[in-house]
Amino acid sequence: MEQAQMKLMIPGPVEVDPKVLAALSEPVEPHYGDAWVKKYARVIDILRQIFNVAGKNYDVYLMVGSGTCAIDASMSSSLMRGEKIIIGNNGFFGGRLIEVAKNAGLNIVEVPGEWGKPLDPQAIKKALDANPDAKAVSVVHGETSTTVLNPVKEIGAIVAASEAIFLVDAVSSFGGIPFDMEDWNVDICASATQKCLGALPGLAPVSVSQKGWKTIDRSFDKGHSWYTNLQNWRKYGTEWADWHPTPVTMPTNNVNALLVALEQLMEEGIENRIQRYRSLALRLRKGLREAGMEPYTSDEMLNPVLTAAYAPEGHKSGEIIQYLLNEHHIQIGGGLGHLKDVVFRIGHMSPVVTEADIDRVVDALKAF
Numbered sequence: 392m393e394q395a396q397m398k399l400m401i402p403g404p405v406e407v408d409p410k411v412l413a414a415l416s417e418p419v420e421p422h423y424g425d426a427w428v429k430k431y432a433r434v435i436d437i438l439r440q441i442f443n444v445a446g447k448n449y450d451v452y453l454m455v456g457s458g459t460c461a462i463d464a465s466m467s468s469s470l471m472r473g474e475k476i477i478i479g480n481n482g483f484f485g486g487r488l489i490e491v492a493k494n495a496g497l498n499i500v501e502v503p504g505e506w507g508k509p510l511d512p513q514a515i516k517k518a519l520d521a522n523p524d525a526k527a528v529s530v531v532h533g534e535t536s537t538t539v540l541n542p543v544k545e546i547g548a549i550v551a552a553s554e555a556i557f558l559v560d561a562v563s564s565f566g567g568i569p570f571d572m573e574d575w576n577v578d579i580c581a582s583a584t585q586k587c588l589g590a591l592p593g594l595a596p597v598s599v600s601q602k603g604w605k606t607i608d609r610s611f612d613k614g615h616s617w618y619t620n621l622q623n624w625r626k627y628g629t630e631w632a633d634w635h636p637t638p639v640t641m642p643t644n645n646v647n648a649l650l651v652a653l654e655q656l657m658e659e660g661i662e663n664r665i666q667r668y669r670s671l672a673l674r675l676r677k678g679l680r681e682a683g684m685e686p687y688t689s690d691e692m693l694n695p696v697l698t699a700a701y702a703p704e705g706h707k708s709g710e711i712i713q714y715l716l717n718e719h720h721i722q723i724g725g726g727l728g729h730l731k732d733v734v735f736r737i738g739h740m741s742p743v744v745t746e747a748d749i750d751r752v753v754d755a756l757k758a759f
């Protein structure tokens with residue numbers, strides 16, 4: 392099979408613009424010095440706009456690692472072993488939050504939700520009321536396993552009324568779905584570059600509120616790693632800001648590629664980009680129905696960057712995936728957990744996905 396003809400439409404990593412890829416083959420440069428500091432500042436500046444914290448008292452860092460690195464950092468930087476965290480779990484990645492918290496030795500209060508349904512903010516409130524000693528609440532924004540968007544704003548309003556901080560995994564939504572740290576009362580948001588930003592895997596944007604820092608800066612022995620300790624990212628981001636703004640060697644080519652993707656986003660406009668993703672989602676949903684493959688969630692629960700649909704009667708979703716791959720050179724994703732054979736997932740979270748790509752998938756599905 393010709394690699395060049397393959398259309399990558401999995402729920403991340405995504406296909407990227409050739410100009411983004413081209414930045415990878417530029418000569419390697421140092422991760423310090425005037426030119427680098429200026430470029431890096433521009434990256435952070437654009438990320439601040441996407442977190443909607445431009446000019447606000449929030450910090451933004453670009454960690455080196457996948458999204459899980461940032462999630463790890465959000466939990467282990469702020470909570471001590473044995474401390475209580477409330478975790479909303481309505482999908483595979485909610486379960487992943489629980490695993491990360493377990494690994495950090497945290498005392499987990501799970502608020503189970505139903506796969507395919509958004510988390511119930513009142514259930515989080517009940518858990519907070521019953522556990523006033525909880526130091527944090529954590530949820531996933533876009534639950535990639537089911538495509539469900541959780542009501543982060545509503546949950547954030549509840550958490551804000553308590554002492555707990557609010558940790559959000561926006562790995563598969565950041566840059567493709569509106570996000571607002573302040574309005575949604577998010578204290579630490581963990582994200583990644585290989586999905587809606589249209590860049591490559593390996594970098595993880597993080598934003599931290601002042602309430603987040605207050606919890607992080609309590610003086611105790613957290614016993615977590617130096618690398619994922621957000622205090623170290625802040626220390627170098629301030630003390631060495633004018634020459635070497637990060638605690639570790641940055642993958643400069645990858646950051647340069649991200650900058651190309653971010654400048655493209657600025658050129659298009661965040662709102663326009665988000666609207667474009669949304670209209671692609673609607674187009675795909677219409678086509679899926681015409682193909683007799685009902686979307687997994689209702690249109691009211693539309694995820695603008697990711698759509699799951701049921702395999703037709705008598706077929707496993709794996710058959711659809713193999714068919715698209717082998718006969719149409721389109722790679723989509725399968726279901727996770729108990730949805731493995733039941734649904735397939737089509738990612739349209741890359742800025743290079745067009746209406747013609749959506750039509751190509753739909754036409755192929757109609758011919759199944």
Ligand SMILES: Cc1ncc(COP(=O)(O)O)c(C=O)c1O
Nearest residue numbers: 457458459484533535562563583
């Ligand atoms: C919602 C969500 N959280 C976390 C992750 C894990 O991210 P990574 O694989 O970049 O570590 C993913 C990956 O797909 C995700 O979709």
